Amino acid sequence: MSITKVFKKFPRTFWVANTIELFERWAWYGFFMLFANYLTGSTDIGALGLSQAQKGIIMGVGTGILYFLPVITGAIADKYGYKRVLGISFVVYSTAFIALPLFNTFAGVFTMYLYLALGAALFKPIISATVAKTTDEETSSIGFGIFYMMVNIGAFIGPLVTLAYKDSGYTTVFYISAGVILINFILILFYKEPERAIKQESLGEAIGNVFRNIGTALSDFKFVIFLLLVAAFWSMYYQLFFTLPVFITQWVDTSSVYNFFEGFMPAVTETYGKGGQMDSEFIVNFDAMFIIIFQIIISSIVMKLKPLKAMMGGILVCTIGMALTLYTQNVLFVITAIFIFSIGEMASSPKITEYIGRIAPKDKVGLYMGCSFLPVFAGSTLGGVISGNVYGSMSDKVNLLVKEVEKRGLDIPAISKDFSATEYFNRAGELMGMNQNELTQFLWNTYNPDNIWYVILAIGLFAVIALYFYDKLLLNKKS
Structure with missing residues (x-):
C-alpha cells in the first residue's frame, strides 16, 4: 500500500490525537529541560537554590511516579472515557504549571511537581491507546511512526520557545507551558471518542485486576531480573535532563558555539546566549534535533537486527555517549557525545518493548507488556540518586x-x-x-568533577554485560 493510501486511511481522530500529543510534549519539555537549573540555580537569577540531592528527589521520584501512575489512570480512562479524562488532565496540567512558580521550598515544589505528574499520568495512556485504536495492521507501523515524530517535534520546539523568554523570569517559562496546554482545550473539541469495550466491573475491581496481572508477571524471576537491568538504561537516559543541563551550566565553556552563531546567525545568540556563553538547555536540545533528523535512518538499520543485539548495542552506545557528555569542558566534544547518545537512544528504546514480547510466554504477552513502565519508574528513581547525591558529592560546583x-x-x-x-x-x-x-x-x-563519567560508564557496561549473560544463561536461547 502506498504512503498516500495509508494516510487516507487514518480517521480525523488520529490526526487530532497526534496534534494534541505534539502540544502536550511541547508544554512538558518546554519546562522540563529547564527544570534542573531552575531547582538548583542561584536565587539572584530567579532560581530556587535547592541542593542537588533535593533536585534528585524531586525529578527522580516525581518523574518515576509519573510513569507508575498510568497503570491506574489507564483504568480510569477505560472506565470513564478518553475525552473526559483528557479534559481533566488538561485542567490539572494547566493549574499545576500556573501554581508551580508560587512555591519556593523543597516540600512545596515537590508536592506541586507530583500534582503536575498526575496530570501527565492522566494524559499519557490515552493518546497511545487512541493511535492503537485508530490504526490497523496495515497502518499501525506508519501510525506509531507519526506519533513518535510528533513526540520529538514537541520535545524539540518546547525548550526553544521557553528559553527565548527565560530572561523574563522562570515564572514566564511555566506560564508558557500552561498556555500551550490551553491550546489542547480547543483541540479536544474535535476529538472523537474511539470505540472501547465498556466493562461492567467497578473502577476498584479494574485497578485491582491491573495489579493482580502485574503481580502475576512479576512472579517470573527471570522477567524481574530483565526489568531491573533495563532500569539501568533509563537511569542513564534521565541524566540528559537531570544532570547534563546543570553540568554544562557549571563547567562547560560554550563560547565556541556562541561565536559560531554570532558570526552566522546573531539572532540565535541574542535569544539563547548571554555573556558570550550559550544556554545549557540549548546545547542539550541537540538530542531532540538529532532524533528528528536520524530516527528513520537508525530505525531502518536496527529493524534488521535481533532485538537483544539491537538493545545491547544501543545501550552500549548510550552509555558511551552519556558518559562522554560529562567528561570534558569542551562544548564541541559534548555535542558530539550527545549525538552518540542519541544514536543509542534511537536504537535501544524501541527494542526494549519488542524484546519483552519475545521473552514473554505466549499466553502472557499482554501481562508482560503491561509491566514495560516499571523499569522506567525504577530507572528514573535511580537516576535521581545519581543526579542528586552522587553528582552533589562528586561534581556540584x-x-x-x-x-x-x-x-x-x-x-x-x-x-x-x-x-x-x-x-x-x-x-x-x-x-x-x-x-x-x-x-x-x-x-x-x-x-575532577568529570569523574562522575566513571559512574555512568560502570552502570551502562554492567547492564550490557548482564543482559548478555541473562539471555545466554537464564533464558538459554539465542535472541
Whole structure:
C-alpha cells in the first residue's frame, strides 16, 4: 500500500490525537529541560537554590511516579472515557504549571511537581491507546511512526520557545507551558471518542485486576531480573535532563558555539546566549534535533537486527555517549557525545518493548507488556540518586567551592536567601585572587568533577554485560 493510501486511511481522530500529543510534549519539555537549573540555580537569577540531592528527589521520584501512575489512570480512562479524562488532565496540567512558580521550598515544589505528574499520568495512556485504536495492521507501523515524530517535534520546539523568554523570569517559562496546554482545550473539541469495550466491573475491581496481572508477571524471576537491568538504561537516559543541563551550566565553556552563531546567525545568540556563553538547555536540545533528523535512518538499520543485539548495542552506545557528555569542558566534544547518545537512544528504546514480547510466554504477552513502565519508574528513581547525591558529592560546583573555602578557612557567609550562590562565588573569587573563569578551572583541576563519567560508564557496561549473560544463561536461547 502506498504512503498516500495509508494516510487516507487514518480517521480525523488520529490526526487530532497526534496534534494534541505534539502540544502536550511541547508544554512538558518546554519546562522540563529547564527544570534542573531552575531547582538548583542561584536565587539572584530567579532560581530556587535547592541542593542537588533535593533536585534528585524531586525529578527522580516525581518523574518515576509519573510513569507508575498510568497503570491506574489507564483504568480510569477505560472506565470513564478518553475525552473526559483528557479534559481533566488538561485542567490539572494547566493549574499545576500556573501554581508551580508560587512555591519556593523543597516540600512545596515537590508536592506541586507530583500534582503536575498526575496530570501527565492522566494524559499519557490515552493518546497511545487512541493511535492503537485508530490504526490497523496495515497502518499501525506508519501510525506509531507519526506519533513518535510528533513526540520529538514537541520535545524539540518546547525548550526553544521557553528559553527565548527565560530572561523574563522562570515564572514566564511555566506560564508558557500552561498556555500551550490551553491550546489542547480547543483541540479536544474535535476529538472523537474511539470505540472501547465498556466493562461492567467497578473502577476498584479494574485497578485491582491491573495489579493482580502485574503481580502475576512479576512472579517470573527471570522477567524481574530483565526489568531491573533495563532500569539501568533509563537511569542513564534521565541524566540528559537531570544532570547534563546543570553540568554544562557549571563547567562547560560554550563560547565556541556562541561565536559560531554570532558570526552566522546573531539572532540565535541574542535569544539563547548571554555573556558570550550559550544556554545549557540549548546545547542539550541537540538530542531532540538529532532524533528528528536520524530516527528513520537508525530505525531502518536496527529493524534488521535481533532485538537483544539491537538493545545491547544501543545501550552500549548510550552509555558511551552519556558518559562522554560529562567528561570534558569542551562544548564541541559534548555535542558530539550527545549525538552518540542519541544514536543509542534511537536504537535501544524501541527494542526494549519488542524484546519483552519475545521473552514473554505466549499466553502472557499482554501481562508482560503491561509491566514495560516499571523499569522506567525504577530507572528514573535511580537516576535521581545519581543526579542528586552522587553528582552533589562528586561534581556540584557549589559544594566543591564550599569545601575549598572551608579548607582555606575563608570567612564567607553561608549561601542563603539573603546571600546567593552568585554572591558566594564572587566573594570567594575575590579572597582567592581569581576571576570566575580562573576559579572554575581551579575547581575542575583540583576536584575532577568529570569523574562522575566513571559512574555512568560502570552502570551502562554492567547492564550490557548482564543482559548478555541473562539471555545466554537464564533464558538459554539465542535472541
